[in-house]
Amino acid sequence: MQESISEKRLGGCALGGSLAVTSFIRDGITIIHSPQGCAHQMFSAYHAMAADSDSFSIPKVIVSNITNREVIFGGEEALLEALDRADAENPALISVVTSCVPETIGDDVEGVCASHAAADKIVYVPASGFLGGSSQDGENIALISISKRVSPSEIVPRTAVIIGEKNLESEVEENYAEVCRLLSRLGISVSLRFCRNISAADIIKLGTADFFIIRDERVEEAGRTIAENFGRPYVSSFPSGLSGCVRFIREAGLACGISEAEIEDAVSAEEAYQAEQLSIFKELSGMKVSLGFEPFAGCHAVAREAMQRLNIHETADGMEIKLPFYLPVGLSGVLKMLYLWRREKRK
Amino acid sequence: MTSCMENPVMPCAMTGACAVLSGFSGLSVVVHGSSGCYYYPRSILRAQLYSTYLLESEIVFGTVDRLREVVSSLEAEGKPVAVVNTCIPALTGEDLANAFEGTNAVFVDSPGFSGNAEAGVKAAYTALDIKTADVSAVNIDGVCGLDLFARGNLHEARRMLSLLGIPVRLSFAADSYSKLKDGAAPFSVSVNPAWDSGVGENLGSLLFLDIKDTMSALEKRFPNADYAALEEEWKKADETMFYYADKYLRKYTPPVAAVAGQGSYCRFASAMLTRYFGSDIAVSLPREEVVDYTEVSEKISAAEPDLILGSTFEASVYDAAFFGITHPDRSRISMSARAVSGVEGGVMFMEGVLNALMDYHKR
Numbered sequence: 001m002q003e004s005i006s007e008k009r010l011g012g013c014a015l016g017g018s019l020a021v022t023s024f025i026r027d028g029i030t031i032i033h034s035p036q037g038c039a040h041q042m043f044s045a046y047h048a049m050a051a052d053s054d055s056f057s058i059p060k061v062i063v064s065n066i067t068n069r070e071v072i073f074g075g076e077e078a079l080l081e082a083l084d085r086a087d088a089e090n091p092a093l094i095s096v097v098t099s100c101v102p103e104t105i106g107d108d109v110e111g112v113c114a115s116h117a118a119a120d121k122i123v124y125v126p127a128s129g130f131l132g133g134s135s136q137d138g139e140n141i142a143l144i145s146i147s148k149r150v151s152p153s154e155i156v157p158r159t160a161v162i163i164g165e166k167n168l169e170s171e172v173e174e175n176y177a178e179v180c181r182l183l184s185r186l187g188i189s190v191s192l193r194f195c196r197n198i199s200a201a202d203i204i205k206l207g208t209a210d211f212f213i214i215r216d217e218r219v220e221e222a223g224r225t226i227a228e229n230f231g232r233p234y235v236s237s238f239p240s241g242l243s244g245c246v247r248f249i250r251e252a253g254l255a256c257g258i259s260e261a262e263i264e265d266a267v268s269a270e271e272a273y274q275a276e277q278l279s280i281f282k283e284l285s286g287m288k289v290s291l292g293f294e295p296f297a298g299c300h301a302v303a304r305e306a307m308q309r310l311n312i313h314e315t316a317d318g319m320e321i322k323l324p325f326y327l328p329v330g331l332s333g334v335l336k337m338l339y340l341w342r343r344e345k346r347k
Numbered sequence: 348m349t350s351c352m353e354n355p356v357m358p359c360a361m362t363g364a365c366a367v368l369s370g371f372s373g374l375s376v377v378v379h380g381s382s383g384c385y386y387y388p389r390s391i392l393r394a395q396l397y398s399t400y401l402l403e404s405e406i407v408f409g410t411v412d413r414l415r416e417v418v419s420s421l422e423a424e425g426k427p428v429a430v431v432n433t434c435i436p437a438l439t440g441e442d443l444a445n446a447f448e449g450t451n452a453v454f455v456d457s458p459g460f461s462g463n464a465e466a467g468v469k470a471a472y473t474a475l476d477i478k479t480a481d482v483s484a485v486n487i488d489g490v491c492g493l494d495l496f497a498r499g500n501l502h503e504a505r506r507m508l509s510l511l512g513i514p515v516r517l518s519f520a521a522d523s524y525s526k527l528k529d530g531a532a533p534f535s536v537s538v539n540p541a542w543d544s545g546v547g548e549n550l551g552s553l554l555f556l557d558i559k560d561t562m563s564a565l566e567k568r569f570p571n572a573d574y575a576a577l578e579e580e581w582k583k584a585d586e587t588m589f590y591y592a593d594k595y596l597r598k599y600t601p602p603v604a605a606v607a608g609q610g611s612y613c614r615f616a617s618a619m620l621t622r623y624f625g626s627d628i629a630v631s632l633p634r635e636e637v638v639d640y641t642e643v644s645e646k647i648s649a650a651e652p653d654l655i656l657g658s659t660f661e662a663s664v665y666d667a668a669f670f671g672i673t674h675p676d677r678s679r680i681s682m683s684a685r686a687v688s689g690v691e692g693g694v695m696f697m698e699g700v701l702n703a704l705m706d707y708h709k710r
Contacts, residue, residue, distance in 0.1 A: 009400030013383025035434065036352060036638070037359020037459035041387040044358075044675060051659065051677035058640065058663060064351050066460050071438060082351040100381070101460060104406075104438045130381030131403045131435070 008134070014127035015099045016042055017138025020167050021146070022095035022125060023059035024195045025203075029091040031082045032063045033075065033109060034099030034129070039063035049168045062086050066101050075107045080116070087118040092200035094122045097142070100129025121200075123149065136218050139164060143222035146195065146203065152230045153207040158256050159191040161209040163226060163234075164219030167196055169326065178330035179213065179238055182245055185266035186253050206230065211255035213238070216327070238329045241302040242274055242309065245330050274331055278309055281338045285311040287345060288318035298327045306334050319344060354640035356660050358493070359459035361433050362388045363467025366492035367475075367544075368429045368455070369394035370520030371527055375421040379414055379443070380433030384459075391674065392492040397421060401436070410436050411446050418452060427524060429453040429474075431467075434460055464493055465541075465635065472519075472544045479547055480530030483569070484516035488535040488549070489611075489688075491520060491542035493674055499686030499695075500538035504553055507689050508536075510580075511572045513565065519544040534568055536561055538688035541609030541635075554615040555584070555693025556622065577690070584690050588697045592623035595701055601625050602704055605647045605665070607632040607657030608673030612687070616656045616672060619696060632657070634673070654704060668707035670699045 015034065019042045022030040032039045043061050050058070062085055064070075064078040079096070086094045096113055113124045125145045127138045143164055160183060165172055180190060190213075192198065192205040206226065212234040214223030220236065227234040233255040239248035246267050253263035289312055294300045303323060307314060322340045324333065361378065365388040368376045378385045378398040385398035399417045401410060414436075418428050430452060432443060437458035444454045455474040457467040468491065487504045490497050501521050508515050516532035535547040543549065550568065551561030558581055562574055601624040606616045610633035620626035629650035632643055644664045647655065654668045655661050659677040662669040671678055672687065686692035 009402060010382050012386060013381050016383055035359060035458075035460040036355040036357070037362065037463065040355045040358050041362075043354050045387070045390075047660065047663075047675065048677060058354060058660065060353060062351055062353050063355060065355075067462075068460060071460055078351060085351055085353075100435050101438070104435055129435075130383050130401065131406065133403075135383070 011134025011136060013100070013130035013135060014132035014138030014141060015097060015129045016045070017135035017140075018095075018097045018125045018127040018142040019046075019061070019138075020135070021139055021142035021164075021195050022097060022123075023061065024167050024197055025093055025095070025146075025200055026197060027091060027199045028093035028095060029086045029089060030059065030061050030095045030097060031079070031086055032061055032097050032099065033066070033079050033082070033102050033107070034063060035066045035101060036063050038099045038129070046168070049170070071101070071105055075102050075105060076109075076112050079107065079109060079112050083112070083116050083118065083122070087116070092121065094118060095125055095142070095146070096122060097125045097127050098129070098132075099127070100131045103128040103131050139219055140222040143194065143219060144225050147206055147222075147226045147229065150204055150206045152232075153204075155210050155232075156191060156208045157210055158186070158188045158258075159205075159208065159210050160188055160213050160252065161192040161194055161206055162190055162196075162213045162215065163194050163223045164215040165193055165196045166215060166218075171326075172196070174332060175238060175329040178332040181332075182239060182248055182270065182330060183252060185249060185269055186256065186258055186262065188252060188256060211235065211252070213252070240298055240327045240329060240333070241305050242331065242334060243305060244302075245270055245274070248330075277331060277335060278306075278338075280335075281310055281342060284338070284341060284345060287312045288315045289321045289341070290314065290316060290318040291323065292320055293323075295323055295325050296327050299323045302328055302334065303337065306338060310338075352639035352641075354660075355463075355638045356640055356643065356658070357463040357465075357634055357638045358387070358391070360457040360462045360464065360467030360470065361431055361459055362391070363464030363493065364431045364455045364457040364471040365394075365396060365467075366392055366464065367468050367471035367520045368431065368453075369396060370490065370492055371522060371524040373426055374453075374524040375424070375426045375428045377414075377417055377421065377428060377430050378433065379410065379430050379436055381435075384433045394492060406435055406439060409441055410439070411441055411443065414443065414446065418447065422450070422452075427451040427453070429455060431471075432456045432458055434458040437461075463638065468542060472546070475527065477527060477544065477546045478530045479533045480516075482516055482530075482532050484514040484532040484534075485550070485565070486516050486532045486535040486547050487518040487538060488543045488546065489537035489539035489541070489552070490518055491539065494539055494542060494609075495671060495674055495676055495681070496539075496685055496687045496692070497521065499684040500553075500688040500692060502684050503686040503689030503691050504536065504538050506691075507553065507577060510577050511565070511569070511574060513569050513572050519546060536565070539609065539611050541611040552611070553688045553692075554611070555581075555688075555690065555696070556615070556618050558690065580690050584694050588623050588694060591697065591701055595704065596624065599704070599708065601627070602654040602668070602700075603627050603629045603650070603652050604654040604656060605630045605632070605650050605652035605661065605667070607637075607643060607647075607655075607661045608634060610635050612672050615687070616696070619693065620654075620700070623697060632661075653707070654700065656700070668703040670703040672696075
């Protein structure tokens with residue numbers, strides 16, 4: 001089809017994005033106010049992602065099951081039934097996420113949630129399916145909605161809260177480990193992954209964070225809003241590329257109020273470690289490569305920086321090399337990319 | 348009173364309609380909805396699908412122009428187009444069915460709220476309005492993109508009908524759209540009755556234990572076909588399966604099974620296990636009746652099976668030997684055309700079950 005399709009059209013729906021947040025609260029239940037098919041699509045996709053990580057766990061999702069009847073007579077009764085069913089299981093949190101259908105038929109979802117006996121543990125996430133925007137919008141809506149349950153409290157020094165990890169990416173744990181490795185150079189620990197495999201009670205740690213780390217620009221809106229609401233600084237993204245690791249250490253250190261001397265010690269240690277790790281790829285020195293298509297904004301910059309450090313030259317007729325589909329996180333992301341290049345050379 | 352449910356295990360009507368329409372080559376299938384609706388059928392069917400990728404603004408001002416834009420660009424490539432409707436355009440009251448009057452476009456109104464995949468399959472076949480032609484041939488029915496064994500079943504059905512010397516007119520839904528428009532044969536045999544189109548007189552299924560009856564029905568319509576070779580093949584396969592089941596039963600007790608999937612596969616699997624192992628079927632959960640995952644989980648756990656036949660949804664419930672017979676099966680990489688229908692399909696099913704049981708015992 002000769003049609004140019006804008007990025008906006010390809011962004012999925014907000015329901016999926018919201019569920020990618022709420023279903024990672026272990027002791028919570030998510031209610032999807034939608035036809036049953038929407039719920040199947042979502043949890044089936046998570047089942048597939050989990051299987052990629054050798055886990056077959058399935059998040060608990062209750063669907064109100066809007067059918068032809070609710071389309072005609074309204075879906076509030078169906079939602080109420082779903083809330084009763086969820087409440088009967090006594091979860092720590094009930095997240096109510098809407099699809100595009102209740103938005104169109106005019107259900108008062110907020111009113112039903114507010115008047116329910118379990119209202120104090122219900123979070124209404126007005127995703128509204130694709131009418132609420134893209135999957136990215138859905139993630140932001142959910143993160144902000146859930147964060148409103150917590151107030152700022154006394155800071156626990158040198159603790160960070162990560163906001164908006166990509167729960168459905170296959171290398172999410174590897175990326176987290178890389179961030180922790182860099183933070184550990186300054187003695188900083190992650191007190192909460194908001195929201196990844198947490199309990200509802202953990203959410204209170206949002207209020208004690210020294211600073212926030214926003215996963216990337218995808219969840220910038222939620223990250224900024226939460227940081228402003230809690231009056232705490234933030235680092236705007238996970239580190240990408242070699243210099244990005246150094247920058248990340250500096251930004252995290254400053255956000256925690258760590259002395260410049262201590263930060264520079266951490267930076268020196270990281271630079272020495274990078275040099276040691278890059279020496280594995282000495283054989284790539286002098287190679288001519290062609291980067292080709294950039295699969296994700298920023299990939300070329302990360303690649304070119306690594307090329308410069310390893311004395312690899314970019315030429316139009318050079319060997320075509322593979323770039324990662326996502327922006328590589330930290331040094332570990334760069335090393336994985338270089339292993340692909342080395343395989344290419346050795347083929 | 349509606350019935351809310353937990354983690355429903357069946358896709359929606361829109362997905363079912365796409366599964367049928369995408370099986371016909373030469374037909375461009377457009378999901379009239381948002382990208383959020385489109386991605387799921389695109390990913391599980393692994394078929395070329397198009398979408399109008401609707402935006403909120405188009406809902407406000409009407410979606411017909413956007414739909415016409417996408418359909419026209421596809422029609423310019425010379426292929427007929429099928430449009431599958433989704434929830435919101437179905438709710439806003441636009442006259443989409445008549446938007447393409449006078450064109451070859453097929454319109455299938457199968458929004459998610461109208462039911463699950465089975466409803467969508469029916470809606471698609473109704474919209475295709477398939478006529479029968481006066482020809483001496485059969486159709487192969489019950490091939491569906493939502494079936495793990497669709498491709499293998501089709502190959503096996505073609506092989507068997509070729510062995511019999513009976514011509515195949517059309518395969519539903521795995522054929523060319525232009526052939527479909529020329530008309531179907533007056534008779535059909537099914538590889539999986541759960542996904543039948545209902546076109547032509549149904550002469551039975553090719554699931555292993557149904558084959559003899561189906562051959563008798565075929566013989567009445569095609570008396571000159573050669574049935575002896577296939578009868579011999581069936582008999583040998585039956586003996587082989589008894590041989591290996593006997594070997595298994597020398598060491599182990601008959602498996603107690605939990606079976607889940609489309610009703611046709613549940614019945615097939617239960618009958619096979621009963622015949623070759625003398626098994627107890629502890630619980631059978633046809634998708635047509637049970638779609639609530641919590642109900643599925645509770646029933647399987649209560650049954651304490653040592654063999655689960657179903658999807659990896661069921662496999663994740665209870666620690667037992669597992670063989671996937673319904674979507675999704677995330678336990679294995681599957682690229683080849685495996686069958687459970689036909690003679691070879693029966694043998695492959697038993698082979699899969701026995702290997703799953705043996706692997707589990709070795710753990």
